[in-house]
Amino acid sequence: MKPEGGGAAPALRVLIVDDEAPARSRLRDLLGDIGAGQPSRVVGMAANGVEALRILEAEPADVVLADIRMPVMDGVELARHLGRLDKPPAVIFVTAYDQYAVQAFDLAAVDYLLKPVRAERLAAALGKLRPPARVADATLAGLAPGERRHFSVSERGRILLLPVADVLYLRAELKYVTARTAERDYVLDESLVQLEEEFPQRFLRLHRNCLVARAAVLGVERAGEQDGEAHWAVLLKGVDERLAVSRRQWPAVRQALGV
Template sequence: MYTAIIVDDEEPAREELNTLIREESKDIEIIGKASNGLSALRLIAEKKPHMVFLDIQMPGLDGLEIAREIMAMEEPPVIIFVTAYDEHAIKAFELAATDYILKPAHPKRFKKTLERVISLLSGKSDRVKTMEKLFDIYPVGRDKLTRIIARKKGKENRLLLDIKDIIYFRSQGRDCFLSIDGEEMEVKYTLKDLEEKLSEDQFVRCHKSFLVNINRIGEIVPWFSGACILKMNDKKKTEIPVSRNYAREFKDKIGWT
């Protein structure tokens, strides 16, 4: 018997999927339902299902952002996207060999999807590669981020944070961290992802390793050769460099004449 969790912000949609699964497969047991990203991540970490039916169009965090967090888990489940997206998005799913269900779900197509998912359950490494390919083809989320999921170092619990409260984002090798209230937390994005997903009026790249919240800059100290140091308005009064390579763009963004 395989286990599944349904994630959708609309209760009628959750119930419709629940009914279809019960009607089309005797090999799948629904062990949980969630209406938002954070509760879904908690439920998946607790229940460890074989598969997750994940709606893409949800408020706050969309399905692709949630999928990125799921795929970072030690034993990620198979993800089946549930979507009413346009043709461009569907093409991306097909190119990445990712399974999806169109709303409203058609029983015949749904049954084939279930059969295909069950056959994929033994290929964890292939699933991870498939999701990475999807993220490359179709960037995670199309709207600007207003909230972000982060994890404290050494902790499994995720926190949902308001973007406006973030002081800066910092990259270190392949890892990326945000700073809030004087504490750094891990996020599953690259700085390049964040540049595309954050409002240009709020965040600006000032260094290859830093993306800062313009509204949390306290003081700008000129340095040498056009570079400068930012003193941030946080508990630690963090100092962040503005490198020569980013100085012109930074000054243009903040209106420094």
């Protein structure tokens, strides 16, 4: 992001994300204080990750200053969604908690500021982001305080947020995973193995290509006896659909469901 002709650096477009209004205002004021050395323009302020993503649909940003602990969607999950954009903004985490792995953020080319943020420290962080750095999703996954609340779904040039709790099952199809809800299917650019590892308590493997949400299971039934291919199938809440259980997985499924 070097200016043409050696002129002054262009203003960074900044999005501030913090659930506390005074913290958002302080960061905005600090950006104004360091504007001579690190010019910037605040494109918006949000109280959580969901609000931030909606703002970014209309106002692109070069860098996001994000608190880590926030309701609805925290800063780490927000960064993971941002990393799926074609041109993701850089992310600088701002938090009052110092127990996170600072070294890991450095490896991911993401800076980390402790509250109360000092002007010179903020200026130094912004100085690292010319050009903006890309967030490493694998590193963020390891640093997340808990499992994600949403999946990222790319449709028609925008990111849709699919609540994980709405998903009835996940099915691997070719290079993608289909997430089924009571209303429709969504395509995720993720692997079934990674999703199983991330959500071991939420989803249960039925066979090599399918995970079912434990909360969505209504019961099981014996199926396929008439054509000689007898097997067990899982009944789902809210949809008239059965999911086959492989012979290999049936003992584990039976134990997990208590049937």
